[in-house]
Amino acid sequence: MDDPLIAETSDERALIARLQAGDKAACAECVELHAPGLYRLARRMMRDEAEAEDVVQETLLSAFKSIAHFEGRSGLRTWLYRIAYNAALMRLRRSRPDSVSVEGAGLDGDAGLPVPRQMFDWCCLPESDFDSREARDQLEAAVQALPEKLKVVFVLRELEGLSTEAAAEALGLSPEAVKTRLHRARLWLRERLAAYFTELAQPAAED
Amino acid sequence: MEPHDCRHLLGDLSDYLDGQASAMLCAEIERHLEDCANCRVVIDTLRQTIRLYRDLPGPLLPPAARERLYHFPDSGQFLRP
Incomplete structure:
Protein backbone atom coordinates (compact mmCIF):
# COMPACT_ATOMS: atom_id res chain seq x y z
CA MET A 1 0.00 0.00 0.00
CA ASP A 2 1.27 3.47 -0.76
CA ASP A 3 2.08 5.75 2.10
CA PRO A 4 -0.04 8.91 1.97
CA LEU A 5 2.35 10.53 4.46
CA ILE A 6 4.78 11.01 1.63
CA ALA A 7 4.05 13.27 -1.31
CA GLU A 8 4.33 10.04 -3.21
CA THR A 9 3.83 10.44 -6.92
CA SER A 10 5.76 12.58 -9.33
CA ASP A 11 2.35 13.85 -10.54
CA GLU A 12 1.65 15.18 -7.10
CA ARG A 13 5.09 16.73 -6.75
CA ALA A 14 4.60 18.41 -10.12
CA LEU A 15 1.15 19.68 -9.12
CA ILE A 16 2.53 21.10 -5.86
CA ALA A 17 5.35 22.83 -7.68
CA ARG A 18 2.88 24.39 -10.12
CA LEU A 19 0.61 25.50 -7.26
CA GLN A 20 3.62 27.06 -5.55
CA ALA A 21 4.43 28.92 -8.76
CA GLY A 22 0.88 30.36 -8.79
CA ASP A 23 -0.29 28.38 -11.83
CA LYS A 24 -4.06 28.92 -12.25
CA ALA A 25 -4.57 25.67 -14.15
CA ALA A 26 -2.94 23.82 -11.25
CA CYS A 27 -5.48 25.38 -8.84
CA ALA A 28 -8.31 24.19 -11.08
CA GLU A 29 -6.77 20.71 -11.18
CA CYS A 30 -6.52 20.70 -7.42
CA VAL A 31 -10.21 21.64 -7.13
CA GLU A 32 -11.10 18.89 -9.59
CA LEU A 33 -9.04 16.27 -7.74
CA HIS A 34 -9.73 17.14 -4.13
CA ALA A 35 -12.99 19.08 -3.81
CA PRO A 36 -15.20 15.94 -3.93
CA GLY A 37 -13.37 14.32 -1.00
CA LEU A 38 -13.21 17.55 0.98
CA TYR A 39 -16.93 17.98 0.42
CA ARG A 40 -17.68 14.45 1.68
CA LEU A 41 -15.80 15.21 4.91
CA ALA A 42 -17.37 18.65 5.30
CA ARG A 43 -20.88 17.45 4.54
CA ARG A 44 -20.60 14.80 7.21
CA MET A 45 -19.37 17.30 9.78
CA MET A 46 -21.69 20.22 9.02
CA ARG A 47 -25.47 20.48 9.19
CA ASP A 48 -26.24 21.33 5.61
CA GLU A 49 -24.90 21.55 2.08
CA ALA A 50 -24.34 25.31 2.19
CA GLU A 51 -22.14 25.07 5.30
CA ALA A 52 -20.23 22.18 3.77
CA GLU A 53 -19.62 24.17 0.60
CA ASP A 54 -18.36 27.10 2.68
CA VAL A 55 -15.89 24.80 4.43
CA VAL A 56 -14.58 23.46 1.11
CA GLN A 57 -14.22 26.95 -0.30
CA GLU A 58 -12.42 28.19 2.80
CA THR A 59 -10.16 25.13 2.74
CA LEU A 60 -9.09 25.57 -0.87
CA LEU A 61 -8.55 29.33 -0.51
CA SER A 62 -6.51 28.84 2.61
CA ALA A 63 -4.50 26.04 0.99
CA PHE A 64 -3.73 28.10 -2.12
CA LYS A 65 -2.66 31.03 0.05
CA SER A 66 -0.32 28.95 2.18
CA ILE A 67 0.93 26.45 -0.42
CA ALA A 68 4.35 28.16 -0.33
CA HIS A 69 4.75 26.82 3.22
CA PHE A 70 3.65 23.29 2.33
CA GLU A 71 6.67 21.12 3.08
CA GLY A 72 5.45 17.84 1.67
CA ARG A 73 5.85 16.16 5.05
CA SER A 74 2.37 14.75 4.48
CA GLY A 75 0.64 14.15 1.16
CA LEU A 76 -1.32 17.01 -0.36
CA ARG A 77 -4.61 15.22 0.30
CA THR A 78 -3.78 14.67 3.97
CA TRP A 79 -2.78 18.32 4.31
CA LEU A 80 -6.06 19.48 2.71
CA TYR A 81 -8.12 17.24 5.02
CA ARG A 82 -6.29 18.76 7.96
CA ILE A 83 -7.17 22.30 6.85
CA ALA A 84 -10.79 21.27 6.16
CA TYR A 85 -11.17 19.58 9.52
CA ASN A 86 -9.89 22.66 11.32
CA ALA A 87 -12.12 24.96 9.26
CA ALA A 88 -15.17 22.81 10.02
CA LEU A 89 -14.30 22.66 13.71
CA MET A 90 -13.96 26.46 13.93
CA ARG A 91 -17.39 26.87 12.38
CA LEU A 92 -18.98 24.30 14.66
CA ARG A 93 -17.46 25.96 17.71
CA ARG A 94 -18.71 29.35 16.61
CA SER A 95 -22.25 28.13 16.00
CA ARG A 96 -22.61 25.83 19.02
CA PRO A 97 -19.78 26.49 21.43
CA ASP A 98 -20.93 23.95 24.05
CA SER A 99 -21.32 20.92 21.85
CA VAL A 100 -17.80 20.60 20.50
CA SER A 101 -15.76 20.56 23.63
CA VAL A 102 -13.53 18.13 25.43
CA GLU A 103 -15.72 15.10 24.82
CA GLY A 104 -12.53 13.29 23.82
CA ALA A 105 -11.79 12.37 27.42
CA GLY A 106 -12.05 8.61 27.84
CA LEU A 107 -12.23 7.91 24.10
CA ASP A 108 -8.75 6.49 23.83
CA GLY A 109 -7.71 3.12 25.14
CA ASP A 110 -9.86 0.05 25.59
CA ALA A 111 -11.00 0.87 29.11
CA GLY A 112 -14.74 1.44 29.23
CA LEU A 113 -15.51 0.28 25.70
CA PRO A 114 -19.30 0.20 25.51
CA VAL A 115 -20.58 -3.36 25.86
CA PRO A 116 -22.43 -4.52 22.72
CA ARG A 117 -26.18 -4.76 23.37
CA GLN A 118 -27.72 -5.64 20.01
CA MET A 119 -27.39 -9.41 19.63
CA PHE A 120 -29.59 -10.21 16.66
CA ASP A 121 -27.74 -11.51 13.61
CA TRP A 122 -29.04 -9.42 10.73
CA CYS A 123 -26.30 -10.44 8.27
CA CYS A 124 -28.66 -12.92 6.57
CA LEU A 125 -30.93 -10.20 5.16
CA PRO A 126 -31.20 -10.22 1.36
CA GLU A 127 -28.66 -8.00 -0.37
CA SER A 128 -31.49 -5.79 -1.67
CA ASP A 129 -32.18 -4.71 1.94
CA PHE A 130 -28.61 -3.42 2.23
CA ASP A 131 -28.61 -1.83 -1.22
CA SER A 132 -31.83 0.14 -0.84
CA ARG A 133 -32.04 3.89 -0.79
CA GLU A 134 -33.50 3.65 2.71
CA ALA A 135 -30.56 1.57 3.96
CA ARG A 136 -28.07 4.05 2.47
CA ASP A 137 -29.94 6.90 4.18
CA GLN A 138 -29.72 4.99 7.47
CA LEU A 139 -25.98 4.48 7.00
CA GLU A 140 -25.45 8.18 6.28
CA ALA A 141 -27.67 9.29 9.18
CA ALA A 142 -25.75 7.01 11.53
CA VAL A 143 -22.43 8.62 10.53
CA GLN A 144 -23.93 12.07 11.05
CA ALA A 145 -25.04 11.02 14.53
CA LEU A 146 -21.61 9.71 15.64
CA PRO A 147 -19.95 11.71 18.42
CA GLU A 148 -17.80 14.37 16.72
CA LYS A 149 -14.39 12.96 17.65
CA LEU A 150 -15.24 9.44 16.55
CA LYS A 151 -16.94 10.68 13.40
CA VAL A 152 -13.97 12.48 11.90
CA VAL A 153 -11.68 9.48 12.49
CA PHE A 154 -14.25 7.13 10.97
CA VAL A 155 -14.75 9.37 7.93
CA LEU A 156 -11.04 9.79 7.19
CA ARG A 157 -9.99 6.20 7.88
CA GLU A 158 -12.94 4.13 6.73
CA LEU A 159 -14.75 6.32 4.23
CA GLU A 160 -11.91 8.35 2.68
CA GLY A 161 -9.39 5.53 2.97
CA LEU A 162 -6.55 7.38 4.69
CA SER A 163 -4.00 5.21 6.45
CA THR A 164 -3.85 5.27 10.25
CA GLU A 165 -0.70 7.40 10.02
CA ALA A 166 -2.19 9.89 7.55
CA ALA A 167 -5.39 10.26 9.58
CA ALA A 168 -3.27 10.81 12.70
CA GLU A 169 -1.31 13.49 10.87
CA ALA A 170 -4.48 15.19 9.57
CA LEU A 171 -6.13 15.24 13.00
CA GLY A 172 -3.12 15.86 15.22
CA LEU A 173 -3.66 12.56 17.04
CA SER A 174 -1.39 9.64 17.82
CA PRO A 175 -1.80 6.60 15.53
CA GLU A 176 -2.90 4.66 18.61
CA ALA A 177 -5.73 7.15 19.29
CA VAL A 178 -6.84 6.87 15.65
CA LYS A 179 -7.01 3.08 15.96
CA THR A 180 -9.06 3.04 19.15
CA ARG A 181 -11.41 5.78 17.96
CA LEU A 182 -11.98 3.93 14.69
CA HIS A 183 -12.81 0.81 16.68
CA ARG A 184 -15.20 2.71 18.96
CA ALA A 185 -16.88 4.30 15.95
CA ARG A 186 -17.41 0.90 14.31
CA LEU A 187 -18.91 -0.56 17.49
CA TRP A 188 -21.13 2.49 17.90
CA LEU A 189 -22.35 2.23 14.30
CA ARG A 190 -22.95 -1.51 14.63
CA GLU A 191 -25.32 -0.85 17.55
CA ARG A 192 -27.15 1.84 15.68
CA LEU A 193 -27.48 -0.13 12.42
CA ALA A 194 -28.53 -3.25 14.31
CA ALA A 195 -31.57 -1.40 15.59
CA TYR A 196 -32.64 -0.70 12.01
CA PHE A 197 -31.71 -4.00 10.37
CA THR A 198 -33.10 -6.11 13.22
CA GLU A 199 -36.47 -4.48 12.74
CA LEU A 200 -36.27 -5.25 9.02
CA ALA A 201 -35.29 -8.87 9.65
CA GLN A 202 -37.54 -9.81 12.51
CA PRO A 203 -40.99 -9.76 10.93
CA ALA A 204 -39.61 -12.17 8.32
CA ALA A 205 -38.02 -14.30 11.03
CA GLU A 206 -41.31 -14.57 12.93
CA ASP A 207 -43.36 -15.77 9.95
CA MET B 1 -16.20 -19.35 28.29
CA GLU B 2 -16.77 -16.75 30.94
CA PRO B 3 -18.32 -13.44 29.93
CA HIS B 4 -15.15 -11.59 30.91
CA ASP B 18 -8.45 -5.75 9.61
CA GLY B 19 -6.02 -8.67 9.54
CA GLN B 20 -3.70 -6.93 11.98
CA ALA B 21 -3.98 -9.28 14.92
CA SER B 22 -1.08 -11.58 15.75
CA ALA B 23 -1.46 -15.29 15.01
CA MET B 24 -1.73 -15.92 18.75
CA LEU B 25 -4.53 -13.38 19.18
CA CYS B 26 -6.38 -14.74 16.11
CA ALA B 27 -6.24 -18.22 17.59
CA GLU B 28 -7.51 -16.95 20.95
CA ILE B 29 -10.40 -15.09 19.30
CA GLU B 30 -11.33 -18.04 17.08
CA ARG B 31 -11.28 -20.41 20.05
CA HIS B 32 -13.58 -18.05 21.91
CA LEU B 52 -21.63 -1.64 4.06
CA TYR B 53 -19.69 1.57 4.70
CA ARG B 54 -16.97 0.60 2.23
CA ASP B 55 -19.66 0.39 -0.47
CA LEU B 56 -21.42 3.64 0.47
CA PRO B 57 -21.00 6.27 -2.27
CA GLY B 58 -21.11 9.24 0.12
CA PRO B 59 -22.45 12.76 -0.39
CA LEU B 60 -21.81 14.09 -3.90
CA LEU B 61 -20.50 17.59 -4.41
CA PRO B 62 -23.49 19.31 -6.06
CA PRO B 63 -22.62 20.43 -9.62
CA ALA B 64 -23.61 24.03 -8.84
CA ALA B 65 -21.29 24.07 -5.83
CA ARG B 66 -18.50 22.62 -7.94
CA GLU B 67 -18.98 25.42 -10.48
CA ARG B 68 -18.90 28.04 -7.70
CA LEU B 69 -15.60 26.65 -6.42
CA TYR B 70 -14.03 27.72 -9.69
CA HIS B 71 -15.39 31.21 -9.23
CA PHE B 72 -14.64 32.27 -5.68
CA PRO B 73 -15.56 35.94 -5.52
CA ASP B 74 -12.36 36.95 -3.74
CA SER B 75 -9.85 34.79 -5.52
CA GLY B 76 -9.33 36.34 -8.91
CA GLN B 77 -6.05 34.51 -9.36
CA PHE B 78 -7.54 31.04 -8.87
CA LEU B 79 -10.11 30.95 -11.64
CA ARG B 80 -10.57 28.15 -14.11
CA PRO B 81 -7.94 28.53 -16.86
Whole structure:
Protein backbone atom coordinates (compact mmCIF):
# COMPACT_ATOMS: atom_id res chain seq x y z
CA MET A 1 0.00 0.00 0.00
CA ASP A 2 1.27 3.47 -0.76
CA ASP A 3 2.08 5.75 2.10
CA PRO A 4 -0.04 8.91 1.97
CA LEU A 5 2.35 10.53 4.46
CA ILE A 6 4.78 11.01 1.63
CA ALA A 7 4.05 13.27 -1.31
CA GLU A 8 4.33 10.04 -3.21
CA THR A 9 3.83 10.44 -6.92
CA SER A 10 5.76 12.58 -9.33
CA ASP A 11 2.35 13.85 -10.54
CA GLU A 12 1.65 15.18 -7.10
CA ARG A 13 5.09 16.73 -6.75
CA ALA A 14 4.60 18.41 -10.12
CA LEU A 15 1.15 19.68 -9.12
CA ILE A 16 2.53 21.10 -5.86
CA ALA A 17 5.35 22.83 -7.68
CA ARG A 18 2.88 24.39 -10.12
CA LEU A 19 0.61 25.50 -7.26
CA GLN A 20 3.62 27.06 -5.55
CA ALA A 21 4.43 28.92 -8.76
CA GLY A 22 0.88 30.36 -8.79
CA ASP A 23 -0.29 28.38 -11.83
CA LYS A 24 -4.06 28.92 -12.25
CA ALA A 25 -4.57 25.67 -14.15
CA ALA A 26 -2.94 23.82 -11.25
CA CYS A 27 -5.48 25.38 -8.84
CA ALA A 28 -8.31 24.19 -11.08
CA GLU A 29 -6.77 20.71 -11.18
CA CYS A 30 -6.52 20.70 -7.42
CA VAL A 31 -10.21 21.64 -7.13
CA GLU A 32 -11.10 18.89 -9.59
CA LEU A 33 -9.04 16.27 -7.74
CA HIS A 34 -9.73 17.14 -4.13
CA ALA A 35 -12.99 19.08 -3.81
CA PRO A 36 -15.20 15.94 -3.93
CA GLY A 37 -13.37 14.32 -1.00
CA LEU A 38 -13.21 17.55 0.98
CA TYR A 39 -16.93 17.98 0.42
CA ARG A 40 -17.68 14.45 1.68
CA LEU A 41 -15.80 15.21 4.91
CA ALA A 42 -17.37 18.65 5.30
CA ARG A 43 -20.88 17.45 4.54
CA ARG A 44 -20.60 14.80 7.21
CA MET A 45 -19.37 17.30 9.78
CA MET A 46 -21.69 20.22 9.02
CA ARG A 47 -25.47 20.48 9.19
CA ASP A 48 -26.24 21.33 5.61
CA GLU A 49 -24.90 21.55 2.08
CA ALA A 50 -24.34 25.31 2.19
CA GLU A 51 -22.14 25.07 5.30
CA ALA A 52 -20.23 22.18 3.77
CA GLU A 53 -19.62 24.17 0.60
CA ASP A 54 -18.36 27.10 2.68
CA VAL A 55 -15.89 24.80 4.43
CA VAL A 56 -14.58 23.46 1.11
CA GLN A 57 -14.22 26.95 -0.30
CA GLU A 58 -12.42 28.19 2.80
CA THR A 59 -10.16 25.13 2.74
CA LEU A 60 -9.09 25.57 -0.87
CA LEU A 61 -8.55 29.33 -0.51
CA SER A 62 -6.51 28.84 2.61
CA ALA A 63 -4.50 26.04 0.99
CA PHE A 64 -3.73 28.10 -2.12
CA LYS A 65 -2.66 31.03 0.05
CA SER A 66 -0.32 28.95 2.18
CA ILE A 67 0.93 26.45 -0.42
CA ALA A 68 4.35 28.16 -0.33
CA HIS A 69 4.75 26.82 3.22
CA PHE A 70 3.65 23.29 2.33
CA GLU A 71 6.67 21.12 3.08
CA GLY A 72 5.45 17.84 1.67
CA ARG A 73 5.85 16.16 5.05
CA SER A 74 2.37 14.75 4.48
CA GLY A 75 0.64 14.15 1.16
CA LEU A 76 -1.32 17.01 -0.36
CA ARG A 77 -4.61 15.22 0.30
CA THR A 78 -3.78 14.67 3.97
CA TRP A 79 -2.78 18.32 4.31
CA LEU A 80 -6.06 19.48 2.71
CA TYR A 81 -8.12 17.24 5.02
CA ARG A 82 -6.29 18.76 7.96
CA ILE A 83 -7.17 22.30 6.85
CA ALA A 84 -10.79 21.27 6.16
CA TYR A 85 -11.17 19.58 9.52
CA ASN A 86 -9.89 22.66 11.32
CA ALA A 87 -12.12 24.96 9.26
CA ALA A 88 -15.17 22.81 10.02
CA LEU A 89 -14.30 22.66 13.71
CA MET A 90 -13.96 26.46 13.93
CA ARG A 91 -17.39 26.87 12.38
CA LEU A 92 -18.98 24.30 14.66
CA ARG A 93 -17.46 25.96 17.71
CA ARG A 94 -18.71 29.35 16.61
CA SER A 95 -22.25 28.13 16.00
CA ARG A 96 -22.61 25.83 19.02
CA PRO A 97 -19.78 26.49 21.43
CA ASP A 98 -20.93 23.95 24.05
CA SER A 99 -21.32 20.92 21.85
CA VAL A 100 -17.80 20.60 20.50
CA SER A 101 -15.76 20.56 23.63
CA VAL A 102 -13.53 18.13 25.43
CA GLU A 103 -15.72 15.10 24.82
CA GLY A 104 -12.53 13.29 23.82
CA ALA A 105 -11.79 12.37 27.42
CA GLY A 106 -12.05 8.61 27.84
CA LEU A 107 -12.23 7.91 24.10
CA ASP A 108 -8.75 6.49 23.83
CA GLY A 109 -7.71 3.12 25.14
CA ASP A 110 -9.86 0.05 25.59
CA ALA A 111 -11.00 0.87 29.11
CA GLY A 112 -14.74 1.44 29.23
CA LEU A 113 -15.51 0.28 25.70
CA PRO A 114 -19.30 0.20 25.51
CA VAL A 115 -20.58 -3.36 25.86
CA PRO A 116 -22.43 -4.52 22.72
CA ARG A 117 -26.18 -4.76 23.37
CA GLN A 118 -27.72 -5.64 20.01
CA MET A 119 -27.39 -9.41 19.63
CA PHE A 120 -29.59 -10.21 16.66
CA ASP A 121 -27.74 -11.51 13.61
CA TRP A 122 -29.04 -9.42 10.73
CA CYS A 123 -26.30 -10.44 8.27
CA CYS A 124 -28.66 -12.92 6.57
CA LEU A 125 -30.93 -10.20 5.16
CA PRO A 126 -31.20 -10.22 1.36
CA GLU A 127 -28.66 -8.00 -0.37
CA SER A 128 -31.49 -5.79 -1.67
CA ASP A 129 -32.18 -4.71 1.94
CA PHE A 130 -28.61 -3.42 2.23
CA ASP A 131 -28.61 -1.83 -1.22
CA SER A 132 -31.83 0.14 -0.84
CA ARG A 133 -32.04 3.89 -0.79
CA GLU A 134 -33.50 3.65 2.71
CA ALA A 135 -30.56 1.57 3.96
CA ARG A 136 -28.07 4.05 2.47
CA ASP A 137 -29.94 6.90 4.18
CA GLN A 138 -29.72 4.99 7.47
CA LEU A 139 -25.98 4.48 7.00
CA GLU A 140 -25.45 8.18 6.28
CA ALA A 141 -27.67 9.29 9.18
CA ALA A 142 -25.75 7.01 11.53
CA VAL A 143 -22.43 8.62 10.53
CA GLN A 144 -23.93 12.07 11.05
CA ALA A 145 -25.04 11.02 14.53
CA LEU A 146 -21.61 9.71 15.64
CA PRO A 147 -19.95 11.71 18.42
CA GLU A 148 -17.80 14.37 16.72
CA LYS A 149 -14.39 12.96 17.65
CA LEU A 150 -15.24 9.44 16.55
CA LYS A 151 -16.94 10.68 13.40
CA VAL A 152 -13.97 12.48 11.90
CA VAL A 153 -11.68 9.48 12.49
CA PHE A 154 -14.25 7.13 10.97
CA VAL A 155 -14.75 9.37 7.93
CA LEU A 156 -11.04 9.79 7.19
CA ARG A 157 -9.99 6.20 7.88
CA GLU A 158 -12.94 4.13 6.73
CA LEU A 159 -14.75 6.32 4.23
CA GLU A 160 -11.91 8.35 2.68
CA GLY A 161 -9.39 5.53 2.97
CA LEU A 162 -6.55 7.38 4.69
CA SER A 163 -4.00 5.21 6.45
CA THR A 164 -3.85 5.27 10.25
CA GLU A 165 -0.70 7.40 10.02
CA ALA A 166 -2.19 9.89 7.55
CA ALA A 167 -5.39 10.26 9.58
CA ALA A 168 -3.27 10.81 12.70
CA GLU A 169 -1.31 13.49 10.87
CA ALA A 170 -4.48 15.19 9.57
CA LEU A 171 -6.13 15.24 13.00
CA GLY A 172 -3.12 15.86 15.22
CA LEU A 173 -3.66 12.56 17.04
CA SER A 174 -1.39 9.64 17.82
CA PRO A 175 -1.80 6.60 15.53
CA GLU A 176 -2.90 4.66 18.61
CA ALA A 177 -5.73 7.15 19.29
CA VAL A 178 -6.84 6.87 15.65
CA LYS A 179 -7.01 3.08 15.96
CA THR A 180 -9.06 3.04 19.15
CA ARG A 181 -11.41 5.78 17.96
CA LEU A 182 -11.98 3.93 14.69
CA HIS A 183 -12.81 0.81 16.68
CA ARG A 184 -15.20 2.71 18.96
CA ALA A 185 -16.88 4.30 15.95
CA ARG A 186 -17.41 0.90 14.31
CA LEU A 187 -18.91 -0.56 17.49
CA TRP A 188 -21.13 2.49 17.90
CA LEU A 189 -22.35 2.23 14.30
CA ARG A 190 -22.95 -1.51 14.63
CA GLU A 191 -25.32 -0.85 17.55
CA ARG A 192 -27.15 1.84 15.68
CA LEU A 193 -27.48 -0.13 12.42
CA ALA A 194 -28.53 -3.25 14.31
CA ALA A 195 -31.57 -1.40 15.59
CA TYR A 196 -32.64 -0.70 12.01
CA PHE A 197 -31.71 -4.00 10.37
CA THR A 198 -33.10 -6.11 13.22
CA GLU A 199 -36.47 -4.48 12.74
CA LEU A 200 -36.27 -5.25 9.02
CA ALA A 201 -35.29 -8.87 9.65
CA GLN A 202 -37.54 -9.81 12.51
CA PRO A 203 -40.99 -9.76 10.93
CA ALA A 204 -39.61 -12.17 8.32
CA ALA A 205 -38.02 -14.30 11.03
CA GLU A 206 -41.31 -14.57 12.93
CA ASP A 207 -43.36 -15.77 9.95
CA MET B 1 -16.20 -19.35 28.29
CA GLU B 2 -16.77 -16.75 30.94
CA PRO B 3 -18.32 -13.44 29.93
CA HIS B 4 -15.15 -11.59 30.91
CA ASP B 5 -13.46 -13.14 27.86
CA CYS B 6 -15.92 -11.29 25.64
CA ARG B 7 -15.07 -8.03 27.37
CA HIS B 8 -11.38 -8.83 27.18
CA LEU B 9 -11.49 -9.51 23.42
CA LEU B 10 -13.80 -6.63 22.51
CA GLY B 11 -10.94 -4.16 22.14
CA ASP B 12 -9.13 -6.41 19.65
CA LEU B 13 -11.96 -7.07 17.21
CA SER B 14 -11.00 -4.32 14.74
CA ASP B 15 -7.41 -5.57 14.61
CA TYR B 16 -8.79 -9.04 14.00
CA LEU B 17 -11.13 -7.93 11.21
CA ASP B 18 -8.45 -5.75 9.61
CA GLY B 19 -6.02 -8.67 9.54
CA GLN B 20 -3.70 -6.93 11.98
CA ALA B 21 -3.98 -9.28 14.92
CA SER B 22 -1.08 -11.58 15.75
CA ALA B 23 -1.46 -15.29 15.01
CA MET B 24 -1.73 -15.92 18.75
CA LEU B 25 -4.53 -13.38 19.18
CA CYS B 26 -6.38 -14.74 16.11
CA ALA B 27 -6.24 -18.22 17.59
CA GLU B 28 -7.51 -16.95 20.95
CA ILE B 29 -10.40 -15.09 19.30
CA GLU B 30 -11.33 -18.04 17.08
CA ARG B 31 -11.28 -20.41 20.05
CA HIS B 32 -13.58 -18.05 21.91
CA LEU B 33 -15.93 -17.70 18.92
CA GLU B 34 -16.48 -21.46 18.81
CA ASP B 35 -18.15 -21.29 22.19
CA CYS B 36 -19.70 -17.84 22.27
CA ALA B 37 -22.74 -17.22 20.09
CA ASN B 38 -23.02 -13.58 21.15
CA CYS B 39 -19.48 -12.79 20.08
CA ARG B 40 -20.10 -14.53 16.76
CA VAL B 41 -23.04 -12.19 16.19
CA VAL B 42 -21.02 -9.14 17.22
CA ILE B 43 -18.14 -10.00 14.93
CA ASP B 44 -20.34 -10.94 11.94
CA THR B 45 -22.44 -7.79 12.22
CA LEU B 46 -19.34 -5.66 12.83
CA ARG B 47 -17.77 -7.12 9.67
CA GLN B 48 -20.99 -6.43 7.78
CA THR B 49 -21.12 -2.85 9.14
CA ILE B 50 -17.60 -2.23 7.82
CA ARG B 51 -18.47 -3.73 4.43
CA LEU B 52 -21.63 -1.64 4.06
CA TYR B 53 -19.69 1.57 4.70
CA ARG B 54 -16.97 0.60 2.23
CA ASP B 55 -19.66 0.39 -0.47
CA LEU B 56 -21.42 3.64 0.47
CA PRO B 57 -21.00 6.27 -2.27
CA GLY B 58 -21.11 9.24 0.12
CA PRO B 59 -22.45 12.76 -0.39
CA LEU B 60 -21.81 14.09 -3.90
CA LEU B 61 -20.50 17.59 -4.41
CA PRO B 62 -23.49 19.31 -6.06
CA PRO B 63 -22.62 20.43 -9.62
CA ALA B 64 -23.61 24.03 -8.84
CA ALA B 65 -21.29 24.07 -5.83
CA ARG B 66 -18.50 22.62 -7.94
CA GLU B 67 -18.98 25.42 -10.48
CA ARG B 68 -18.90 28.04 -7.70
CA LEU B 69 -15.60 26.65 -6.42
CA TYR B 70 -14.03 27.72 -9.69
CA HIS B 71 -15.39 31.21 -9.23
CA PHE B 72 -14.64 32.27 -5.68
CA PRO B 73 -15.56 35.94 -5.52
CA ASP B 74 -12.36 36.95 -3.74
CA SER B 75 -9.85 34.79 -5.52
CA GLY B 76 -9.33 36.34 -8.91
CA GLN B 77 -6.05 34.51 -9.36
CA PHE B 78 -7.54 31.04 -8.87
CA LEU B 79 -10.11 30.95 -11.64
CA ARG B 80 -10.57 28.15 -14.11
CA PRO B 81 -7.94 28.53 -16.86
